[in-house]
Amino acid sequence: MTVSRFGVSLEKDLLNALDQYVKxxxxxxxxxxIRQxxxxxxVEQKWQCNNQVxxxxxxxxxxxxxEILHQLTDIVAQYHEEIISTQRLILNQSKHMEILAIKxxxxxxxxxxxxxxxxxxxQHGKLAMSRID
Known part of the structure; x- marks a missing residue:
């Protein structure tokens, strides 16, 4: 892959934030x-369109x-065609992690x-997707 060089001007605060991100x-x-x-x-912009992911x-x-479990169950039922599998992990008595594989x-x-x-x-939720088409 050919690499092209270009200059970028940033405010000092933004440059410091970039350096912290690098570290x-x-x-x-x-x-x-910057490439990453x-x-x-x-990739995240492509999530908002009709790409298969x-x-x-x-x-x-x-x-x-x-009430969380009831809502979770209801939503999962509505999207059963998109959910490939689910896995529930018991972290402790008051904290479970659920991972849904989706397509x-x-x-x-x-x-x-x-x-x-x-x-x-x-308490926490995170979506991660990759384009497959």
């Missing part, structure tokens, strides 16, 4: 970090809050993830 993510230089940030942004939704929640049209999977992540009381 925290163990990039060997700023160029690697641009690539991730392009596969991915996962990771959720962390308190299983003792029954389908990007905007539909984003909609699914948004519904799951925004369930009242959900």
């Amino acid at each position: 925290e993510n163990y990039f060997s230089n700023r160029s690697q970090a 940030l641009i690539s991730r942004n392009i 596969a991915g996962s939704v990771t959720l962390v929640y308190d299983p003792n809050r029954r 389908g049209v990007a905007n539909r999977l984003t909609e699914l993830a948004d519904k799951l992540i925004t369930i009242k009381g959900m």
Whole structure:
């Protein structure tokens, strides 16, 4: 792959943030970090369209809050065609992690993830997808 060079002007605060990002993510230089940030942004933009993608939704929640489990079950039933599998991990008595493997049209999977992540009381939620077409 051919590499092209170009100059970038950044405010001092943004440059400091970039350098911190390089350090925290163990990039060997700023160029690697910028390439990764641009690539991730392009992939995330593609999520909002009709591309075929596969991915996962990771959720962390308190299983003792029954309303979370009921809503989770209802949403999963609505999207049964997009959900390939689910796995529930018991982290401790008050914290479970659920991982849903998903496949389908990007905007539909984003909609699914948004519904799951925004369930009242959900402690953490994360969507990850990759284009497959």
